[in-house]
Amino acid sequence: MELVKRYIYAVTHKLPEAQRADIEKELHGLIEDMLEERIQGGEPTEKDVEEVLLELGHPRKLADQYRGYKQYLISPALFPTYVSILKVVLFAIGIAMTAVFGIETFMDPANVLDHFVGNLFSFINACFQGFTWVTVVFGFIDYAGVRKEKLGIKEDASWKPSELPPLPDSRTRISRADPIASIIFTILFTVLFTFSIGLLGIWRFPSEGSSIVVPFFNEEVFRTFLPFIWALLAGSVLLDCAKFIFGRWTTKLIAADIVIHLLHFVLALAMFSDASIWNPDFLAQLADSGLAPIGSEAYELASSIWNRATESLLSLIGIVVAVQVIASVVKGYKIKDVC
Structure with a gap:
């Protein structure tokens, strides 16, 4: 039955x-x-x-x-999911910090001990913050009543079998791998933007001496946008936690998914429309590095691409966001059919 x-x-x-x-x-x-x-x-x-x-x-x-x-740390209904998400977050932080350490060591092998000590402290701090934010997120979800109203059944003596939640339809079911992968990539991006934005650029590996990086961004200006980036990425993780908990698409989840995608585009528009976010000395540093000497064909090509960087990047982000929004709308129609 x-x-x-x-x-x-x-x-x-x-x-x-x-x-x-x-x-x-x-x-x-x-x-x-x-x-x-x-x-x-x-x-x-x-x-x-x-x-x-x-x-x-x-x-x-x-x-x-x-x-x-x-299990009573968060709540009996949410604690297993809380532990699963916490493991994913800490695992992602470990991967991200290991990658940062590997890149820094590769770029400057002479100071490997300094890189190790610095990244060890950063890893401990990041793990503490990850633990704190996951706990806060699940505490908020529990406080908001999601556990009682959406995920489980009343926990008092008046519980009745008729209150059991319906079985999820295969067309609306969310694979656990999807939010887990999204959380991992979000944390990787967070670590990259927070600790290693200077490594985003053109790399050169001379035969002697340390490696050279010609950064794309003006790090000082980029860091003024970090609070907005963190807030949006935190919203993305919160949404992924909700997907993991619910295990199925709902109209509210789809609406939140669309809003997060649109906010990504709005933030990108605000960031990259500010010309000062780009490294003002990029072409000069590229020429000094020997990768594209002034007057060379490589320099002219790099200059042409650089001058169209904002337009090209925003177009790419716009296309990606449009595809994601359309996919979310299609999910909404599927849910409508199921209901």
Whole structure:
């Protein structure tokens, strides 16, 4: 019956992946046995099913029994998802800081110890901030009532099987890999913009001496936009956490997704329309590096591309955002069809 499937899904969907199939099979058998004992060979009614499920108890409590321990740091309903997201965030921070250390060491191998110590402190600080922000995000989601109204069932003694959330439709389901990948890339970009913006540029590796980087951006001006970048990236992570928690597209999630994409374009427009964000000495530094001497064909090509950098970059960002918005609108129509 549909109610039995919903109950089993509510118990198993946040348990470890390796346990779900066995527990689902066990619950099916247990519920069938309890119904058989109750009806003694007759046909079970919906009331019989509800009474059996009430006897089994709240899905969250039953899941705790299978899990073997109770969880109360954030909330019993959200804690497993909180831990999963926290692991993803810390893993992404580790990858990002390792990449920064590798690049800095490659660029300047003579000061590898300084790079290691500096990145170690940055890693500890980033992990602390990551832990803090993930906890704040999940605390906010729990405080906003998402757990009770959208994700789970009432946790008091008045719980009823009819309050079980519906099974997600395959057309609206969000793969867990999508928000996880998005969170990882968002954190990588955050670390890059925060610690290594000076490494974005043209690299040259001379036969002797340290490597040379001709940066694209005026770092001093770029850093004035960092609070807006952090705020928008934090909004992106918050949205990805919501996707991970819900596990399915809703009209509100789609609307938020479209708003985040549009805000990305607005921020890009504000940033790159300011000509001072670009390195004012880029062409001169490029010529001094020997990669494109003044008067050479390479210099003329670089100058032509550089003069169109803002227009080209904004056009590219606009196309990407337009594709993402269209994809979100299509998801909205799918949800409409399902409903």
